[in-house]
Amino acid sequence: MINSNSSRPYFVAAASIVTAIFTWAMASTYLIPETLLPHPFDVWDQAVEMSDSGLLWISIEASVWRVFWGWVMGVIAGVITGLILGELRGVDAVIGPIFEFLKGVAPISLVPIMILWFGIGEFPKLMIIAYITWVVVTVSTATGVREVPNVRLRAARCLGMSQLEVFYRVILPSTASYVLVGMRSGIGFAYIALISAEFIAVDKGLGFLIMDSRMNLQTPLMIVGIVSLGLLGSGSQLIYDVITLQIPWLSRFRRL
């Protein structure tokens, strides 16, 4: 019975999913109008049809492009500001609180002003995604620098390292794990920003697909959009995990 015990969670999970899909099918057939809750098969047909017509892939491509470049810009900017904030106590005391404030400003609230300033091209969307990633990565990088153990700094100085050497050989490696964690949670926030931007102003992408389907009351389309967005989000984090864990000089920093 020991072996069956280890596979038991999978059986329970499978039973749970089957029950859920069955309940969904029953509810949509007998209880809830189809415009509110379409039948699971209808949703599946919709997904297949969209995949065949290419609409799904065009939307995914547009969204992934935005998220990726926005995120990359945000990470680069965030690491730089984070290092500055963490290293220079005086700057941190003055600028740090501004970042605490910015963290609370939802990316979606910036969409209208970005549209006003930069129009409805790709640039404002990238800016919004980069903005929230920047804030998240900055905060975690600065925390990492601040929490470098004092023992390490003293040891480095005892061994006669110069200020610059301490920065490269002690502070950067000690901070790396915080940066990696910040980058990972930045992915989640980048997707939130992506949907926010695509809901309000865009011509293609998954967010647009979801919003558009609401106008036309195409609920299966909406569900396909939401599910692909979820899969894309968790897929991105999975890819990030695989990459950072596979590269040897990065994986040793994934302790947090």
Add this chain to the structure above:
Amino acid sequence: MIRIGRWGPLYGAILFFAMWQVGADSVGTPLLFPGPLVVWEGFWRLAETGEYFEHAGATLQRLIVGMAVGIPFGATLGCAMGASRDLNAWFDPYVRMANSTPAIALIPFALLWFGVTEFARYSLVFYTAFLVLALSARQGVTQVPYLRIKAANTLGVVGISAFFRVIVPSSFPAILSGIRTATGLGVMVVVAAEMLGAANGLGFLIILGRQNYDPTLIFIGIFSLGVISLVLDRGFQFCIERFMPRWSVKRRV
């Protein structure tokens, strides 16, 4: 070295407003980029008629109602999932799925189901709080030191009473930090929901500013959001340190 430690945030605020003013001056048109003085004037006009407080109050109310319902339900599910492997296996697929789907993506769905109603907004905040709390409570329960449970067992506290007297209190710091996370995400969701369908609230104020080409309103909205989340976050932390030092996360160090 100048000693700035204590007054840092004040200098920060001065710097922030100064940069804002300089930026606005260099752009030159308040119709594109209003400076802090213009925004303050606009805020004063809104505050005088009480309109501002109506919007801010509506946002806060939505946040508080959704959180107040979502937190206990989410924490209960999370504790149950942490304690029972079968329950965990049963609910885990949905928690994973929901966790990778941002609540903002569900706004059109909520509006479809519940219409443009107060209930739709409550349900979105509820969803966010429920999910975050389920995850953090589960993590808290599974990370209770094994030694502590063993010790309780030795002292005769077993089974269900060990669950309530040892495991739940031990997971409290995780639950509290979950509430903090949920508050931050909750603000984002409320605003998004208000921007996509509401007749009041700070998110509506921002959309109104966009429709009327009045960036002052947008800036009032953005600024209020930052202030509200900062105050809620700091206030919550302060309450823990002051009234429940036992559960303070800082004690971990």
